[in-house]
Amino acid sequence: MTTGVRVAVPGSSANLGSGFDALGMALDIRDEVDVRVVDRGLVVRVSGEGGENVPTDETHLVVRAFRAACAVVGFAPSGVEFDCRNAIPHSRGLGSSAAAIVAGVAAAYGLAGRELDTAALQLASEFEGHADNAAASMFGGVVIAWSEGGDYRAVRLDPHDDLRPVVLVPSEESSTKTTRGLLPAVVPHADAAFAAGRSALAVHALTRDPSLLLTALDDRLHQSYREPAWPATMRVVHDLRAAGVAAAVSGAGPTVLALPKDGELPVGVDVTGFDVRRSAVDLGGVRVRPLG
């Protein structure tokens, strides 16, 4: 049995505008976690993003997901050490929590010599509360995620080669839990119909015809309700869209996801206060390899 694994897990952008809680895309920004089985105890070391804020005991999210996955695969380590090197910004809508959870699950499966399976996606999605980010981090590419009678499921799609994501990351944080609380219990039927059409179109635009992205990423289910949490984000989304760039709030915000035709943002859109990062779609999802 392997006594150590290195896990590299991508962040993600969920919703993709019109696909609230359903669509996700993996991004080429990765956290890396080394997990080693030792004689006893628990050690958690964290560097990079969130290093000063996350706990370093059993309540650490990677550890919690690891323990839960160990129970699923029947693996009982005597002791364990975690070295977390984080690159995915926390609480910005780039799927850091899902990535942490997928890292913990993948580490447990890797140490037990098991391939990731439907139970792994189920566990990661239950932890997160929705499967869009978790499936993207697990499988890479573009995902459609759904739940059925309590079971979380997802399919992975190959993104169109021309997708050149740009993420605009503000310094302010926003908790996904908090902004889910801003969503109404019901929406107008016309908005639901709009969302059904646009999200179906988004699947085509993301995989076959990016010229349709501007129309396809238009949302009526979540962004406007959440706007009070991040007005500057919505101003940038509106300005980019008015300039012809497909843009949406990434996940539950406050990052903006843009998919400009050539990967370049137009001059003239004021992005002051945002760290503009050119990215790429991560195609492979979480990677696990033995540690030497």
Ligand SMILES: Nc1ncnc2c1ncn2[C@@H]1O[C@H](COP(=O)(O)OP(=O)(O)O)[C@@H](O)[C@H]1O
């Ligand atoms: N790599 C990580 N290690 C430990 N905890 C993490 C990690 N990433 C995220 N978290 C936890 O998840 C919270 C952010 O989750 P959330 O509000 O869903 O935002 P995000 O969009 O970044 O997933 C952080 O404040 C932290 O408590």
Ligand SMILES: N[C@@H](CCOP(=O)(O)O)C(=O)O
């Ligand atoms: N569908 C979820 C996605 C949350 O993504 P995150 O990266 O902000 O955690 C939602 O919109 O609540």
